[in-house]
Amino acid sequence: MDLIDLRLFLHVAEQGSITAGAERSHMTLASASARVRALEDALGTPLLVRDRRGAQPTPAGQTLARHAQQVLAQLGQLHEAMAEHTEGPRAHLRLWANTSAATVHLPPLLARFLAAHPGYTLDMQERPSAAIADALRQRQAELGVPSDAADVAGLECAPLRPDPLVLIVPRSHALAGVRRMSLADALVHAFLGLHEASALQAMVTAQARRCQPGWDYRMRLGSLEAVSRMVALGAGVAVVPRAVAEREARASGLRRVPLTDGWAARTLLLAAPSFGALPPATARLAKFLIDATSGAVAPARR
Structure with a gap:
């Protein structure tokens, strides 16, 4: 076990995937998988549960990740302290x-x-x-x-x-003149959003499905800017941070509708x-x- 192994395992645990952990560690998937298996063999216990969704740490893996974080943090402190004696x-x-x-x-x-x-x-x-x-x-x-x-x-x-969340709609949309509304009332309209990996979208999706089980997006895109542009072109509506809505409104004429839901404030x-x-x-x-x-x-x- 070495520092490369510890960093790799921490990346895998954080990303929930050996593939993503290998990318963050700048390794090939084959090399990362071999290192993880060698770690498990050396420690004598499974460290990950592998399934179709990725890889999640076992209780032993959680312990390793916790201690790896501490070791790497202490190493970072050591490097910082020693650097002050050399290059700043x-x-x-x-x-x-x-x-x-x-x-x-x-x-x-x-x-x-x-x-x-x-x-x-x-x-x-x-x-x-x-x-x-x-x-x-x-x-x-x-x-x-x-x-x-x-x-x-x-x-x-x-x-x-x-960092309040707001609903954005095209300037000609039926909701453009609404002063405020709940997410539940907006779900009758087609929604655009980010991909499932987005933390923001996961939260909005969970709130929407509490109101309407089985609800889903009309389209998912890779960035808040892309979502805003597609909304401006009339493809649907979306929930975004107010700061994004204000920035994009200046260029595209989007309309912002404050949400009355407590989680949005x-x-x-x-x-x-x-x-x-x-x-x-x-x-x-x-x-x-x-x-x-x-x-x-x-x-x-x-």
Whole structure:
């Protein structure tokens, strides 16, 4: 067992797939599969349950993933401490974020942070808010940006900025003049959305199917921008973050309809098991994000 094995297994556990884990580790599928089998042989126990949906860690695999995260985090802290004696601060940061944060709110902030810290690299993973909170509690991640709709019990949190979801419709659509409505009332119209891997779309889909079992999309696309363009062309309606709707409306004339559902009135949170226990580089990132968004929402909470 070596550090390459630990990183690979952590990637597989996070992605839920040996194929995706191999891609993140820059390995061929055959090489990654062989390394995982060798790990299982060396440890004397199955680490993954493999099925048609991918690969999920067994209880032993969860234990390995938890300790692998700790070992790699400690190694990162060691590299950062030693780099200060040579070329200046260096660190590799890992941040988990929901769809809205990863695609809309965080990119300009992270670009500023990385420009101010040229020795830092960053791996941002898009995940559902509930999965982010679970990973933080299990110490599989150090820092995350979920919405306040997730159960963040046991985590230290600071609010970053409001992130409400809205319905977008073409300017000539029958709903274009509606002041506000519930998702349930909108489901009679054809919906567009992102692919199933999207954290945002998984949440919207779950809410829609609570209202109408068996409900599905007319079309799925690869980005919020593509969804917005197709809505503007009259292919259907969609639920997107308000920030996306405002940006796309300027170019395409989309109309925004606020949703009355409680789950749509979201706030993005910065979350960690403990801000005080973060490695120095991760703590700098956390402080930067909190300072950069200060005043956007109410004071921090646990």
